[in-house]
Amino acid sequence: MSKIRACITGVGGYLPDDVLTNFDLEKMVDTNDEWIVSRTGIKQRHILKGENMGTSHMGAKAVLQLLEKTNTKPEEVELLICATVTPDYQFPSCANLICTQAGLNTFGSFDVSAACSGFLYALSTAVAFIESGRYKKIIVVGADKMSAIMDYTDRTTCVLFGDGAGAVMIEPSKDENGIIDFILNSDGTGEKMLFMKGGGSRYPATEETVKNKWHYVFQDGQPVFKFAVTRMADVSAEIMERNNLVGDDIAWLVPHQANKRIIDATARRMNISDEKVMLNIQNYGNTTAGTIPLCLFDYEKQLKKGDNLILASFGGGFTWGSIYLKWAYDPK
Numbered sequence: 524m525s526k527i528r529a530c531i532t533g534v535g536g537y538l539p540d541d542v543l544t545n546f547d548l549e550k551m552v553d554t555n556d557e558w559i560v561s562r563t564g565i566k567q568r569h570i571l572k573g574e575n576m577g578t579s580h581m582g583a584k585a586v587l588q589l590l591e592k593t594n595t596k597p598e599e600v601e602l603l604i605c606a607t608v609t610p611d612y613q614f615p616s617c618a619n620l621i622c623t624q625a626g627l628n629t630f631g632s633f634d635v636s637a638a639c640s641g642f643l644y645a646l647s648t649a650v651a652f653i654e655s656g657r658y659k660k661i662i663v664v665g666a667d668k669m670s671a672i673m674d675y676t677d678r679t680t681c682v683l684f685g686d687g688a689g690a691v692m693i694e695p696s697k698d699e700n701g702i703i704d705f706i707l708n709s710d711g712t713g714e715k716m717l718f719m720k721g722g723g724s725r726y727p728a729t730e731e732t733v734k735n736k737w738h739y740v741f742q743d744g745q746p747v748f749k750f751a752v753t754r755m756a757d758v759s760a761e762i763m764e765r766n767n768l769v770g771d772d773i774a775w776l777v778p779h780q781a782n783k784r785i786i787d788a789t790a791r792r793m794n795i796s797d798e799k800v801m802l803n804i805q806n807y808g809n810t811t812a813g814t815i816p817l818c819l820f821d822y823e824k825q826l827k828k829g830d831n832l833i834l835a836s837f838g839g840g841f842t843w844g845s846i847y848l849k850w851a852y853d854p855k
């Protein structure tokens with residue numbers, strides 16, 4: 524029996540309406556548009572506002588759009604996996620809540636936690652389920668409401684992150700196109716360089732943890748930058764080498780959007796030109812698990828069947844990885 528290959532058959536996306544520009548941030552912290560654009564490439568980010576609105580709200584919106592675009596009935600979907608670091612609750616999972624809000628009630632769903640690499644981890648998991656032959660329709664969501672864990676008095680982090688969600692449909696491929704290879708890596712020695720200290724089982728919420736601002740993201744930017752630049756470029760080059768690909772073979776790099784300088788370094792290492800790099804960091808900032816599916820969402824109309832794509836990420840943990848896929852459909 525020939526091997527089953529998994530492929531992406533549709534993309535949905537959702538950005539909340541409210542926009543926080545660099546100029547808005549100038550009024551909140553000691554920063555300026557010139558610093559943010561030159562150091563990161565970010566000009567604005569979307570923020571989810573409204574009472575009782577969690578990450579699942581954005582994930583469900585992306586899923587509903589995906590169902591409509593792919594003409595899929597809710598009962599056809601067999602599994603939903605959500606990558607996020609900002610689930611609505613510690614439990615139940617964000618995936619559970621997304622299913623209910625999107626009218627998908629009766630099948631398995633679970634969250635994957637791998638910070639900014641979460642979408643690649645979740646997608647690789649879905650691929651393995653499809654390749655096993657057990658499932659035929661899986662939705663993978665990458666969604667984060669980073670504004671919920673941002674300290675808007677800390678200029679070193681609050682300018683970087685935004686809110687958003689993307690979702691993809693994964694099915695068995697009808698031809699040779701689809702997800703061909705993936706590499707996943709992690710290194711827990713990065714623990715204290717990029718993390719949220721409070722609210723977990725080690726430091727449950729107390730007056731002290733709130734006072735110490737442990738329920739916000741902490742990042743030691745420079746060392747994280749150094750790791751990110753080398754690891755994301757290395758893992759992209761590694762997946763190209765082991766699949767005998769050179770820069771000219773690649774139609775698109777789909778990088779995690781944390782910093783334009785990291786993205787540029789990765790593209791240079793892969794020997795590909797700027798026009799082949801998906802970029803939306805200027806509009807959304809770093810939406811953590813949302814960045815890669817939101818790139819696919821924004822660029823979907825430019826993707827052609829058979830295009831070689833490299834997806835690459837680096838994030839908290841540390842976690843990093845890459846995926847090589849051949850795009851499975853022409854613009855619809």
Ligand code: UT7
Nearest residue numbers: 554555558562639678679682744745747748751781782838
């Ligand atoms: O997605 C998960 C993985 N995360 C990443 O990949 C992020 C990796 N790190 C980065 O992207 C960069 O390190 C940052 C964008 C976070 C920071 O850029 P940087 O070029 O590394 O700046 P820096 O931290 O070295 O700071 C340079 C200066 C400092 O001032 P002094 O000490 O030189 O006087 C900072 O205090 O810039 C200052 N600074 C700011 N100034 C204006 C830091 N944040 C700001 C700000 N506005 N928002």
